[in-house]
Amino acid sequence: MRLTFLVAACACVSLAACGGWKSGQANSAQGNISKDSRPPATPDANAVGNDSATNGMVMLAVALPKDKALAVMKERHDGMHSVADALKAIHRALGPTPDLPTVRANSAKLVQLSRAGSHWFPAGTGPDVGKTRAKADIWQNPEDFAAKFRNFQAATRAFDAAARGNDDAAMNARFADLDGTCKACHDKYRGPEEH
Amino acid sequence: MHNHHTDWHIWSGCAILTLLIFRLLWGFVGSSTARWTSFVRGPRAVAAYLRGNWVGIGHNPLGALSVLALFIAVAVQVALGLIAQDEDGINLGPLARLVSSGTSDKARDIHELWFDVILVLIVVHLGAIIVYRLGGKNLTRPMITGRAVLQAGTQPMRPGRWWVALICVAIAFGTVRWLIAGAPPFGS
Numbered sequence: 001m002r003l004t005f006l007v008a009a010c011a012c013v014s015l016a017a018c019g020g021w022k023s024g025q026a027n028s029a030q031g032n033i034s035k036d037s038r039p040p041a042t043p044d045a046n047a048v049g050n051d052s053a054t055n056g057m058v059m060l061a062v063a064l065p066k067d068k069a070l071a072v073m074k075e076r077h078d079g080m081h082s083v084a085d086a087l088k089a090i091h092r093a094l095g096p097t098p099d100l101p102t103v104r105a106n107s108a109k110l111v112q113l114s115r116a117g118s119h120w121f122p123a124g125t126g127p128d129v130g131k132t133r134a135k136a137d138i139w140q141n142p143e144d145f146a147a148k149f150r151n152f153q154a155a156t157r158a159f160d161a162a163a164r165g166n167d168d169a170a171m172n173a174r175f176a177d178l179d180g181t182c183k184a185c186h187d188k189y190r191g192p193e194e195h
Numbered sequence: 196m197h198n199h200h201t202d203w204h205i206w207s208g209c210a211i212l213t214l215l216i217f218r219l220l221w222g223f224v225g226s227s228t229a230r231w232t233s234f235v236r237g238p239r240a241v242a243a244y245l246r247g248n249w250v251g252i253g254h255n256p257l258g259a260l261s262v263l264a265l266f267i268a269v270a271v272q273v274a275l276g277l278i279a280q281d282e283d284g285i286n287l288g289p290l291a292r293l294v295s296s297g298t299s300d301k302a303r304d305i306h307e308l309w310f311d312v313i314l315v316l317i318v319v320h321l322g323a324i325i326v327y328r329l330g331g332k333n334l335t336r337p338m339i340t341g342r343a344v345l346q347a348g349t350q351p352m353r354p355g356r357w358w359v360a361l362i363c364v365a366i367a368f369g370t371v372r373w374l375i376a377g378a379p380p381f382g383s
Contacts, residue, residue: 084282084283084284085284085296087283087284087285088280088284088296088299089296091280091284091285091287092287092291092292092296095292095377179283179285182283182285183283183285186283193282
């Protein structure tokens, strides 16, 4: 109970510090959700560098100093590209006669990457700090973003499990679900490509 | 492509490819003015036309260049789209599996830039039609109705046969269906 209060207090402080408090509260559905209706925080939600199975998103920390922020942003950028590469490899390997070794190697990679992604969005790594396609909205809607990211993480695990089974239809269905989680987040929180 | 309607996008590309294939075939077996051999001419004919020495119906030698440019530009765009994939690898073009992931990404980048080439050609094309119209010549009506006032010394158009058109449509349709299936046995 005390931990929930601590998390909620940090959330309020971070939102106020980000300056998105007004637009978050007044205009978005997320801002108007009461504290009690949010999912309970996991014990690891505030632990930096804790790579446990709970996949807690680490977003509610004090903003990083700039050099550390840029390092995280680079890791995030490279990580997202690795996710895309794995997805593309899987998509090519799926078909009437799937190349299962390739699918499985990449599905395992996706589980790993999605887990690492818990640490890619700490406060202070937004577009005001450097070049990134991550929109400021992410830190103005941390619960919604974290929920969408957890959906992505769960979808990678579900797909990985299906890929190791015998049911091709289930595997394709889980892959479609996984694609859906990418889109759900990107549609709202990723900015356009810059050439 | 920022409107996320990738399904419609790919569908449109397939529809355009069907039209391209039809037009290509019709250019061999269609009405006299539609045939490639009737209007595709060399640079000397273009120069003669510019000097005012061309007599004929259908596409003049300069217009022929425009037809070819547009046809080729759109064909290039469709070809690139066939092998492209979107940046997240969620949507693949019908033939993307025949090439590597890197090639598909490159194709997408060019596909995006190439649209501007087509846009320029469209503007030039429309501009030319307007200029002719202002000069008293309606180019588009004869194309649609098949009727025009002929210059002296020209032969009227010989219309194409409807069943030949139907066969061309069927071949175009079948070819695109085959490509959508990944062009077996080459792919899928």
